[in-house]
Amino acid sequence: MYDATIHGVGSSIPIKRLTNADLEKMVGVSDEWVISRTGIKERRVADHSEATSDFAYKAAIGALEDASLNPSDIDMILVATETPDHILPPVASQIQHRLRCSSIGVMDIHATCIGFLSSLQIAEMYIKAGKHKNILVIGADTLSKLTDYTDPYTSILFGDGAGAVIVSRSEETRGTGILSTLLHADGGAFEALFVPGGGSRHPASDEHKAKMVMDGSKVFKLAVKSMTSGAEEILQNNGLRPEDVDWVIPHQANERIIDAVARNLGMPEHKIIKTIQYYGNSCSATIPISLHQATMDGRIKRGDLILMVAFGAGFVWGSALIRY
Incomplete structure (x- = not known):
């Protein structure tokens, strides 16, 4: 059995900031009230033209660069998300197309906030079993699209963004x-x-x-x-x-x-x-x-x-x- 190592890391977040001061105007909550209950000062939110795959793609590029790998080196793409661009197809297929990878296997993982860990476990099993050498794992969501901005209790919590890692095979088993x-x-x-x-x-x-x-x-x-x-x-x-x-x-x-x-x-x-x-x-x-x-x-x-x-x-x- 091989080791499955984190070979590269990347992330992407929206430019737009939604501050507590903004939310005070929208739902009447104060900065002090929000911070005391959540610790959140601001959150990043996508604009109307941005979707989950946009941030997932940018995070993937960052992880590939960090790992000094090319898209052609990737054997599989896993995307954990609750907010796909469309009901179908999966975001992972969109990332595969934008990266111009070969016709590798892809899938979206629907497991809410543990989706990244679920995807990591899948990648771990594939790598340790020797099935693949490099798997791109992405956690990406635009929860602002599902947020009710008339509700003071949920609107203060959620933001958008993506993070990615490359899980790679290590030829030597050293417990890493x-x-x-x-x-x-x-x-x-x-x-x-x-x-x-x-x-x-x-x-x-x-x-x-x-x-x-x-x-x-x-x-x-x-x-x-x-x-x-x-x-x-x-x-x-x-x-x-x-x-x-x-x-x-x-x-x-x-x-x-x-x-x-x-x-x-x-x-x-x-x-x-x-x-x-x-x-x-x-x-x-x-x-x-x-x-x-x-x-x-x-x-x-x-x-x-x-x-x-x-x-x-x-x-x-x-x-x-x-x-x-």
Whole structure:
């Protein structure tokens, strides 16, 4: 069996900023109210002419450049997204076409905010089994397209963007790269955060809008519990303790959730990567964007042990351990 290593990282975010001051004019919330509840100061949002594939493509180019690879080196493309440009075809096929890769296999992964970790697990299995050499994994979402900007509780949370990694085969097995991944779900809690309209159950209408609705209190409790247990489980499975970890990259949903999970794990604040202040919750993109930011600014270095942990609508949660 081979090692599956993170060979390149890239990200792309919209230029447009939606600040708390902007939201105060739209839904009457104050900067202090938003920050105290979420830790978010601003979020990036796509304009009317931009779609998920635009950011996914730019993030992919960045990851390829970082890995010193050409599109022809890629064997498969996985795109985690809840906001495809169209109901069909998959965003991954659009990325394949824009990159001008050969006729490789592609797929979109529909797993809400753990979509990137789900895609990472798929790439890990393909690489370790020797099926492929280089897999492009992208987390990309434009949640602003699903946000109700008359709702003060959800409009303050969500932003847009994309992050990408190249998962590559290492010919020597040295216990590096993606060490372990795990995924869980509890479908009984799906109504805590969902989009009522737009699917086959209820096509979008005035009665069933294609906008997110959320039970914030329930989501908060489920998120803290599931992210804590997901982190503890993967550490235990690998014979590690929290103090062995160099960096934690949590899903950037709410700073209060991130801080509660860190306290439960006994993780010091300086080990927690946060980007939520300036980008908000961009669903499947938050972890790869945060990874790229932390590698670019020099915090994360080769050889560091990274714990990634996330939760999402579904209700789903997961984690990954990576020796970067």
